[in-house]
Amino acid sequence: MVFNSLVFLVFFLVVYGLYRALPHRGQNVLLLVSSYFFYGWWDWRFLSLIFISTLVDFWAGLAIEKAEDNQRRRRIALLVSMVSNLGILGFFKYFNFFADNLVVLLQSLGVAMAPRHLNIILPVGISFYTFQTMSYTLDIYRRQMRPTRNFLDFATFVSFFPQLVAGPIERASRLLPQIQNPRIITRADMSSGTWLVAWGLFKKCVIADNLAVLVDGAFGAAAPSGAVTLVALYAFAFQIFCDFSGYSDIARGLARWMGVDLMVNFNNPYFALNPKDFWARWHISLSSWLRDYLYIPLGGSRKGRRRTYINLALTMLLGGLWHGAAWTFIAWGAFHGLLLVGYHAWVQRFSPKGTVDSGRWIWLRRIGMFHLVCVGWLFFRASSMGQAGEMWTRIFTGFAWDARAGDMLLALIVFCLPLWLVQVLQVKTGDLEAAPQLSLLPRVALYATMILMFLALGNTGGGAFIYFQF
């Protein structure tokens, strides 16, 4: 069940009608039941995985607190949580990848070994809820929060359907209290929630799904020209942004209708000035998770320059692997790791006081950073490292502007123009919800354009979100 489907509309209308009629405890029971129904719609068998994760972390949280100062018991409880969560994630997501690569490695060393490939289906959203539930145990272990004693509340926190399958990856310290305490839904919540849902649907159905046609056409073609490849790469940059941030916006909007405030997951990432800035704007819930639970525990920037670079590279490498079990994702993570290391080295060498972030050449730097991000997207989107290499070569050696590339570029502009205008407004005003505060004429023009573009060009086939596969 995806947000951009009629089935979800019916589901949500029923759930929301009941939600508004129920008292707080009843709302939580309803949220849990409807979240399990929502998740089970894909494959009910995977409900067992989410239930196991919930059960283990609920127990681990209580066990860590009960152990008080007994460090050994605390560590055992944490270890049980980590092993079970990462074990499930590792098996379902990475088993075949590592098994296949191990066989290739052994074969290259002359050891005869038959490939062992299991028919494993990747449970949707497993990486998201696993990270969310792990953060709960880790925060309790670090004594940053106390565990809940109410299993219903905890299970609702883990499975809260608006953000269950593709985030934002919420921290327990933020979301759990909102589940535990009665929620108040204001008129402002309803209004801003409506904007977020409408804007998210527009980004997904009108922009991302249409750009997918351009991107899939170019990446699926036998020998696209360099110009077509380049435009397809730009199109993919906006496709993946609109697809993922569209999901996050819808999730935030739906949650807001229910009186829950989810964290901002994207803050105009293509307006970033440098790699560090980009990761402070792109998939914020994951990048902050990696920072807090991986980069900082590794030592962060506290153990010298060389160690900082290693920590950055390792964090980004694992961030790439988080996205999927493929060398292309690892390459994407490694590329961003290199960018971050390079940026930190540059700042330390030329601008130790941070003056590199002054307002000079701001648009040029944004455009430059956008192109660096696009290089990364080539690895991300390519089906193999070979294809990424081929397409990269084609851009530089087979670049010939043709009618196809021109049409693709015009389509990209037609679909993205409302997005760019809204983003400029957001950046200029520093307010991500600036559009619904516009005065009469521009707001009417924006809303009418969104409605007409949705009617005429929106994909209503319920296309899956890209990040579901992660």
Next chain:
Amino acid sequence: MSANPTTSSVREWEQAFLRKAWWLFPLGGVLASLAVGGPFWAWVEGKWMGPNWAQLAGVRAALWALAFAAIPAVWRIGLRIKRPFGWIWLAVAGTVLAAECLLATPRVQAALWLAARARLEGRQHFMREVCYVRLEEAAGRTAAGPAVVLVGSSQVLLGVDEHLLAAEQSLPVIRRAMFGMTPLRALSMRAYVPFRNQDRCVQYLSEFDFTNHDEFPFEWFRPYASWRTVPDVLRCVSGRVKLLRWRQVVDYALAATTEWWRARDFLRQIAFHFSGGERTEATEKAPPDLAAAAAKARGPLNFRAGEIAGFRQFARRLSEQGVELIVFEGGVNPAIDSEDRRQAKRETREMVAHFLAGGYGRYVPLEEQVLDLGPGDWFDMNHLGPTGREKLTRRIAQELSTP
């Protein structure tokens, strides 16, 4: 709302934008004036015509600049409205409604369907036919008197020469036959067929039209959706099919409501082929594999209740409109004859003849057609070749001449 600090920052930004960049609007108007007229219609046809820069100094450019200059003025007035919430939705509804009306005007319709047709690829036959029908509808029916309207599937499209038919009898001929137009589909597009009182509608029906078709041919329905026909079509489709395909039923209803949804496949075609540049042409059709087609055509035949109901409803509606329906029994290549097919043919004939005998039209069975078709008259298993087409066309003309 105006007291909100973020709102005031948005307002301040708008005010600053209007103060600094108001000139962009009249400039945009001047540039837009260069695109209207010749360059626009050239673009519609998928061609490129450079702007005539001399027009920049003309009256038209000045008028366009003036019109666009009104935008910042109206924008400024809007800034003074403190709580525009109710106004917003009223204005949005009005704008969307105005856009709907604009899209329905004959000139915009002509531009839309011409632009879409110019951007189709060779294999997009159905979309090309839709463009043809919608362009004909946009142009309107010019001849004052009654006409002959050809309705039916590719058996009519390839089996009747409309020019020969027009020459052989006194009435003008309007073609609405299309590939795959079964009776239910004919009913669904009735709003786009310009029937008038005293017209004569020629339909060509065989067991092919009533068997084995998709029970809810949604791709066909959408571009022809109209509230004049949606209730009829939905009444013909079984409750089971409507329940199973409820999403498409909702889509169909939406298509009947707004042209922006109805024409969405074509608008997307334009958006993706904006310049009308490179398109792949249809590859030359290979000669039909008669043996494979015959084997396929000999498969089981399942009557579709929706098609039968669609035929009956179509005939009823024509009768109400004062249009005479003449149904020719369709033949198929004798190479695919089988006992099942003969049985289906008997049932089709009985059903059609029995229904039309109730005062809904005239039925011309194969025996009365006396076409004397030989194997050389067929193009493939169910379509006539040139000689067969001429025979059938002359026979239809003869029937139309009969009072």
